[in-house]
Amino acid sequence: xxxxxxxxxxxxxxxxxxxxxxxxxxxxxxxxxxxxxxxxxxxxxxxxxxxxxxxxxxxxxxxxxxxxxxxxxxxxxxxxxxxxxxxxxxxxxxxxxxxxxxxxxxxxxxxxxxxxxxxxxxxxxxxxxxxxxxxxxxxxxxxxxxxxxxxxxxxxxxxxxxxxxxxxxxxxxxxxxxxxxxxxxxxxxxxxxxxxxx
Amino acid sequence: xxxxxxxxxxxxxxxxxxxxxxxxxxxxxxxxxxxxxxxxxxxxxxxxxxxxxxxxxxxxxxxxxxxxxxxxxxxxxxxxxxxxxxxxxxxxxxxxxxxxxxxxxxxxxxxxxxxxxxxxxxxxxxxxxxxxxxxxxxxxxxxxxxxxxxxxxxxxxxxxxxxxxxxxxxxxxxxxxxxxxxxxxxxxxxxxxxxxxxxxxxxxxxxxxxxxxxxxxxxxxxxxxxxxxxxxxxxxxxxxxxxxxxxxxxxxxxxxxxxxxxxxxxxxxxxxxxxxxxxxxxxxxxxxxxxxxxxxxxxxxxxxxxxxxxxxxxxxxxxxxxxxxxxxxxxxxxxxxxxxxxxxxxxxxxxxxxxxxxxxxxxxxxxxxxxxxxxxxxxxxxxxxxxx
Numbered sequence: 001x002x003x004x005x006x007x008x009x010x011x012x013x014x015x016x017x018x019x020x021x022x023x024x025x026x027x028x029x030x031x032x033x034x035x036x037x038x039x040x041x042x043x044x045x046x047x048x049x050x051x052x053x054x055x056x057x058x059x060x061x062x063x064x065x066x067x068x069x070x071x072x073x074x075x076x077x078x079x080x081x082x083x084x085x086x087x088x089x090x091x092x093x094x095x096x097x098x099x100x101x102x103x104x105x106x107x108x109x110x111x112x113x114x115x116x117x118x119x120x121x122x123x124x125x126x127x128x129x130x131x132x133x134x135x136x137x138x139x140x141x142x143x144x145x146x147x148x149x150x151x152x153x154x155x156x157x158x159x160x161x162x163x164x165x166x167x168x169x170x171x172x173x174x175x176x177x178x179x180x181x182x183x184x185x186x187x188x189x190x191x192x193x194x195x196x197x198x
Numbered sequence: 199x200x201x202x203x204x205x206x207x208x209x210x211x212x213x214x215x216x217x218x219x220x221x222x223x224x225x226x227x228x229x230x231x232x233x234x235x236x237x238x239x240x241x242x243x244x245x246x247x248x249x250x251x252x253x254x255x256x257x258x259x260x261x262x263x264x265x266x267x268x269x270x271x272x273x274x275x276x277x278x279x280x281x282x283x284x285x286x287x288x289x290x291x292x293x294x295x296x297x298x299x300x301x302x303x304x305x306x307x308x309x310x311x312x313x314x315x316x317x318x319x320x321x322x323x324x325x326x327x328x329x330x331x332x333x334x335x336x337x338x339x340x341x342x343x344x345x346x347x348x349x350x351x352x353x354x355x356x357x358x359x360x361x362x363x364x365x366x367x368x369x370x371x372x373x374x375x376x377x378x379x380x381x382x383x384x385x386x387x388x389x390x391x392x393x394x395x396x397x398x399x400x401x402x403x404x405x406x407x408x409x410x411x412x413x414x415x416x417x418x419x420x421x422x423x424x425x426x427x428x429x430x431x432x433x434x435x436x437x438x439x440x441x442x443x444x445x446x447x448x449x450x451x452x453x454x455x456x457x458x459x460x461x462x463x464x465x466x467x468x469x470x471x472x473x474x475x476x477x478x479x480x481x482x483x484x485x486x487x488x489x490x491x492x493x494x495x496x497x498x499x500x501x502x503x504x505x506x507x508x509x510x511x512x513x514x515x516x517x518x519x520x521x522x523x524x525x526x527x528x529x530x531x532x533x534x535x536x537x538x539x540x541x542x543x544x545x546x547x548x549x550x551x552x553x554x555x556x557x558x559x560x561x562x563x564x565x566x567x568x569x570x571x572x573x574x575x576x577x578x579x580x581x582x583x584x585x586x
Contacts, residue, residue, distance in 0.1 A: 035258070047329050
């Protein structure tokens with residue numbers, strides 16, 4: 001590029017010029033400065049209700065006042081209509097795999113995960129959206145969309161207000177749900193079935 | 199009626215893993231300067247600056263637009279920042295264009311950037327939250343189940359994604375700004391590269407890049423006064439939707455379809471495949487090329503992979519060349535990536551795309567998506583002034 005007087009020539013060439021007395025010193029080109037921040041998280045009423053119940057091995061969702069759709073984890077609002085969702089619904093710890101990823105690389109902060117591992121969208125029975133869960137107790141090549149799963153919980157004395165209460169989801173051995181009715185298709189399949197029943 | 203608006207200048211930096219020779223201000227100034235130079239304008243000609251980048255924790259610098267104001271010549275001028283995750287480069291260009299179209303400003307500098315070498319995007323995308331387990335491995339972990347759904351719906355041949363990746367890397371060899379320059383890469387090497395987020399292979403993902411891209415936009419008088427060819431904006435649209443709701447079509451989201459319908463209607467285009475000469479779509483993972491071709495209406499639903507298989511999207515011999523620049527698969531400075539799509543579309547219709555020029559391109563399509571495939575930005579640019 002032609003010379004821009006506002007850009008020092010050294011910046012364009014990548015060269016660093018040093019004073020005479022520093023001639024033998026290796027120039028510092030970058031500095032890593034790790035930072036740490038600790039904070040308290042105040043989750044609001046919907047997430048508080050969810051996390052408090054979760055510490056007692058209960059899974060709470062919230063029901064949309066508009067069409068009855070059930071959200072888990074609940075966030076206090078139906079994102080389609082903007083309607084508040086004050087009513088909680090208790091859900092079972094069984095469901096199916098909506099979609100999944102076989103991950104073959106480590107992720108920051110989870111050195112404990114054995115690679116490869118399966119992260120999946122778990123669609124609980126009675127819920128209308130999925131939430132993330134680890135699938136284990138099965139070879140990664142055997143995991144399928146529509147596969148029925150149940151939660152494997154931590155021992156009662158290790159439960160807390162955290163999503164880590166469920167260690168992983170394991171296959172129940174029941175027949176799969178058809179892919180056309182699994183995951184995000186489940187809602188449409190449910191609406192169609194309700195329509196047929198009039 | 200909206201003021202007719204043109205792209206007067208384009209500036210890009212060479213995309214690479216680390217731009218250790220420049221700071222963030224140095225990086226953005228380089229792109230901005232090149233865009234002004236291309237537009238044959240001076241900093242004083244600019245009325246306002248609109249910038250975009252990925253969320254702040256990608257670099258760990260909060261509100262960088264504030265300390266970049268001087269580098270961007272924005273002191274004493276309106277400076278806006280746009281936030282739409284990975285689509286931000288596209289959304290930023292659309293917002294900048296709207297300031298000219300609305301008659302508020304005559305000439306606007308707009309710029310997107312990312313210096314991925316200064317942080318860790320996978321970390322930034324894997325932040326722990328108390329109500330969700332932290333097992334999602336960045337963007338690949340999120341999009342892999344959606345790609346798997348697309349493959350299940352269409353029964354597309356397993357190697358379609360590899361074909362896209364190989365094509366984009368071949369295109370990149372013809373773009374001196376592209377990050378990945380893999381002259382000796384073979385198709386077999388793409389196929390044999392390790393699975394990272396099954397079914398996504400290493401070679402089917404985008405690199406981490408440092409870089410910035412800038413555009414100078416002007417009103418009709420500025421476009422008429424330019425001595426070089428300009429790219430006239432024929433349509434620009436934004437849409438968004440929530441990322442998790444009952445019945446959401448994650449493969450072909452409604453916001454994507456609506457955004458495409460809007461922009462094609464604005465441009466008066468009815469036969470999308472026939473009337474568009476070059477397409478720059480946001481493809482960070484190879485399978486998103488056929489997925490977006492369908493969602494954007496360049497073909498029937500379920501047929502996107504057939505365009506890839508037929509070679510229709512290749513610069514050499516394809517009737518709908520896609521990502522002649524090498525695309526996001528070859529360069530990914532995240533906050534700039536969307537704007538690069540818009541800029542490359544402009545370069546094509548200006549006849550200034552060099553070795554990756556589509557001969558005689560008159561209309562080109564620029565696209566970006568972001569978040570959980572929930573934010574969309576599109577524009578259509580042409581060599582000729584829009585008639586309406």
